[in-house]
Amino acid sequence: MNFQTQIPTAAVLGPALAVFAVIAAVRRRGDAPGWRGGPLALRVLAAVYAAAVFSLTLFPLWIYGGDYRNAAPWISQIQPIPLLMADVTMIPNVIMFVPLGFLLPLLSPGLARGRTTALCALASLGIEITQLLQYIALGNGRSADVNDLVANTLGGLLGYAVLRAARRATAARAVLDRLSAAHGGA
Template identity: 70%
Template structure:
């Protein structure tokens, strides 16, 4: 049977955002720590950011079957040699992870630079693996590229550096402290 089916981002991410909004509402009404005022705003911005990243990296999700199915070997979708084809196209990947490097220390005030960069690298790796699994399962998807992992991780580091620079100025430090989550330990 030949078929092609498109799953738009809104079909998956819309309900996910709605679920977040319901959790936020319940926690806000129960006066849970970190779910009022600035911290709630920070969590909401982070949820919107995560939704945007998921939309850009996973959707639309095309499912093909029969004659429409891509018969190219999945192993050909992996580009493991770093920086061989590095060019200006890496810039969007750097930019995409700047907010993550900025937001993580606000969500987890005790997180270190190293753990922020590690988290960015692991999240980027998760995206690349998910894209590969999409290709294997649905015979359609994006190439898995080590350059994306490098660029995303660099973006996270630059986001972290941007936050620390902003925290040095008294006016921005005060504003950032108002939205930052209550101090949490990072295991």
Template identity: 90%
Template structure:
């Protein structure tokens, strides 16, 4: 039996954001530390950013069966050699992870630059593994590329560096401190 079906992005991420909104509302009403003022705004921004990244990298979910299923072996979907096929298409992957490198230290002020970059690399690896599993389980055309992992990690490093530079300005530091999880109504 041949079939193809789509699980739309909004069918998954819409309810996930709605659940986050309810949790945020309940925690804010309950005066839970870190869920008021700037930290709440930062958490909302992080949730929207996460949904945006997932909508680009994982969704919509396409499910293929029968003759529509991609018949290439799953191993052929992996590009394991770094920079072999590197080109300007890596730039969007760099840009996509800049906000993550900027947001993580604000959400968890104790994070070092190394740990922030490592978390960005792990998030990117998680996306690539998810894309591979989608290919194996759902038969879609997603591929796994080590260059995406490199580009995303570089984006996280750039975001972390941008945060460090931004914090040098007194006015910007004051705003960032109000947003940070350890300040501004936490």
């Protein structure tokens, strides 16, 4: 049986954001620490950012069957050698993870450069594995590329550096402190 179908982005991410909005409203109403003012705004920003990244990297979900299914072996969808095929297409991947490197230490104060970078690398690895699993299970054209992992991790590190630089400016530090869970938790 030949078929191809698409699960639209909004069909998955819309309800996920709606559930987050309900949880945020309940926690805010219940006066849960970190769910008011700046920390709530930061959490909302992080949720919208996560939805945007998922929208770019995992959606829409295309499902193929029969003759439409991609017949190349799954192992051929993995680019395991870093920087072998590096080019300017890595730049969007760097840019995409700059906000993550910036947001993580604000969401979890005390995260140092190494842990922030490691969490960015793990998030990127999760995306690449999910893309490979989509290829295997759904027969779509997704692939796993170590260059994406390198670029995303670099983007996270750059985001952390931007946050550190911003915290050196008094006015920016005051705004960041109001957003951070450590300073505006109530």
